[in-house]
Amino acid sequence: MAPDPKQPPFKTVGKSPRKVDGMAKVTGATKFADDLSMPRMLHCKLHRSHVAHAKILAIDTSEAEAMPGVVAVITGKTMPIPFGILPVSQDEHALCVDLVRFVGDPVAAVAAVDEETAFEAALKIKVTYEPRKPIFSAEAALENPEPRLHEYGDEGNVHKKISMEFGDVEQGFAEADEVFEDTFFFEGNTHLPMEQHATLAWRDPDGKLTVWSSTQTPHYLHRAMSKVLEMPPSRVRIVACPNGGGFGGKSDPFNHEIVVGKLAMLTNRPVKIALTREEVFYCHRGRHPVLMHFKTGVKKDGSITSMACKTLLDGGAYGSYGVASTYYTGALQTVTYKVPHYRFDGVRCFTNKPPCGPKRGHGTPQPRFGLEVQLDKIADRLGLDPAEMRLRTLQPANSVTANYLKIGSMGLGECIRKVVEASGWKDKRGKLPRGRGVGLACSSYISGAGLPIYWNALPHSGVQLKIDRGGGVTVFCGETEIGQGSDTVLALCVAEVLGLDLLDLRVVVADTDLTPVDLGSYSSRVTMMMGNAAVQAAERARELIAKAVSEKTKVPVAQLEFAAGRVFDVSDPTGKTSMSFAEAAVIAEAKWGTLGTVGSYTPPPSPGRYRGAGVGPSPAYSYSAAVVEVEASEDTGMVQVKKVWVAHDIGRALHKAMTIGQVEGGVYMGLGEALMEEMTYRGNRFGVHKFPSMLEYKSLTTMEMPEVETFLVEDPDPNGPFGAKEVGQGPLLPMMPAVANAVYDALGVRVDEIPVSPEKVLRALAAKDRRYGPKGFPVIPMPPVTKVLTPAQGGTGRATEHETQAGGVRS
């Protein structure tokens, strides 16, 4: 019998061949969106609002239009149809129509013969505003239901309220030996991709529109472009160029993309826009600022009896992914440690700041910070080792959580053991000299959202293979390369099944005309979903070829092995009867006709059936654990991370170097969030971003980045391609709580707020309670709670009742 290509030993899986785009990226050959230009191309600039909240009374474009070199000037009235990433939040306009909602909201657009003319003309547009009261924080939004930023949402300036209870948290608290209550705050931060967004649009001679853009989600841009421009999808083609970093910041359809689409249609000339760094800060869609309250009941051994989590999100000016983000602040608390009873209350508000959305970890790093720091406090109070306590309470593999998330493989225990051993945790915690400390934290993340943004029965990812007579294979998929290596994973999955070298493959990706839909590079879904689709397509091709070869050679199909670019009869150890893949392809084409196959993937259904059950389910969950060692100065409050030990349960590492690269990159970004990255605005200065520049928005340079020791835990998940789970987002999550916990070990102070900046450390040192952090959580009236019996209570996954909570959320 020939070996099963999906089981080890593998030919390419687990190794680190050069990426399929590796040489292009080191030679400058990769074409990012701004690298494209066309003859007669116009340049576009946006006129953005300089006020945070106002009614647009008039727009005077006459001076701009009169400028030599200006070809077109448009305003919001040319595109009255709203759009947005989520069907429930179609609240954006390509250019503002009635209101501007943050400093940077685009109001008008210019297309001119060169960028300088467009820039000067955009400045000459005069907008008359009637100021409205601006709202700069979630608390202010709760206190000021008027004026409303949007005419939709749950009430006033509250976009969304969610209240869910799984089991009976009060009963759980009654069973606890101790109940802990803590509040935390996580300041917003942004993706800061090195590439500034850029888009080129072209109306072809037949009147069809092609748009090349730095987008992570060509499929959703396709929907939005088609909707706003009122063009059938078949007349709109979106090509996602390789993204110069995404991290979630290029996951929404953006104003500027639709604007250049419109301008190309109007002017019948190619139109390009390349955003400045300042404008990238206005696009934002980054981490929501979240105020959190955790109430957790525990037994003396640290096992959790009950948990109630409340979150208050500052959403910024638009919906974006916000409804999903809000659910995500409550969804994944249950997947790491056993939580028998769980309650979640989440509130998202609109404020007059750039919109928040999905950044690496999407809605889960904030509560993960709160949860992991609270567990550290609990361990401290109970006199337990935080690592041992976590190991005793792990959510088991192949289980269903209280909120009906189905866990498959679960390697967190092994992750904890790896980092505890490698870091010398037991010899260091509480034993290092003052000013030096270690902290531990864990996390988990989804390997793709179980449900699509538009609920439908269609596959989440599709792959087509074309097999050439010369033995070349072309792989078509809508996936988008954002630096994570998805093009290579796509090629690698096919290469493994067909026994080919990556060089024998060409991948054609991210083009809505040429490639089958893949929903995009978000939610850590690509390896799981595209990978499974690619394996299916490749297996079908293998079967077609094997049948034809078998018919010709009389070797049974089960004895044919595809490896090293050849097809072998496994019963012939000499290999003499083998033929090249190209020869086999010719035999197969002669038998079947033109050779091509398809594969697709739809995640398995989730057991949750309650309202809100759509966020959280995933085909598989990755797990991470980390120990960080810090040096923290009592004099300056400066925290330096000296070393990081991180272990990640990847299921199976398809490409080892890329997997480690994602872990290290996640650690890097998480340390930036932990120590310095924050989006802050001058509330007293009209909500202007304090520092929309790379110099002042601090991120780690080569000088701050510590050594990282990475361990991959490979506990294959039955749902993943070759057992693989996600790695793009999960390893970021433990960094923020691990740093905060290490600062406690070093100095005995708690900074319950991210980032852990020097002034906060100093304030904590000066505080009576040796803590810096939010004082409390506001009382917010909540809608009736959705009550769901847990699996342990014999629940079905459906809600049992709605119960009105007079007086709102318990505080």
Add this chain to the structure above:
Amino acid sequence: MSPHGNAAGKPAAQKRAKKVTLTLRVNGEDHEVLFAPHKTLLEVLREEMGLTGTKHGCELGECGTCTVVVDGEPMLSCLMLAVECDGREITTVEGLSTAKGPHPLQEAFADLNAAQCGYCTPGFLCASKALLDRNPSPTREQIRDDLAGNLCRCTGYAKIFEAVERAAAVMRGEPVPPPPGNEDLGGAAPAQGEVTRGA
């Protein structure tokens, strides 16, 4: 050829400075280029010469992405006027490879996955080349120090440091082990395939 195309009927904006013609020596070749005198080297390379391998991340001298090598020194092309470059030797990422093949830095970056999204990579390659040309055996601290002006949001820098060290060893003529994870692929990483996006 200018990628801007021609003005549509109207003459381009008034008060524009008259363009200048300069011979720029880029990647070992002389190029006669016509450009407005206020244009940065970055703009002239990308927009007038079509050398889009050099990227930009801020155009304010904050991120290092646009680094090129000028007379052996790493320079931020977004802060340098092209008119300052008369008679100077400019090397961009496109000039690192020769007919013999890629530069050892390019090989090492590809072998160690030091380029993830690849956007900051040309800047890192140029900064590293300037370093290695000056100092063939830099310590890790010297590499860290020399690359401190270049930001990367993907890698966490470690693989970049390792790639520079690996390239330095190759340039010194020392044997290097196969890239990690490829020991059983017979020493050399297999060559890459190709990626095609919409035409």
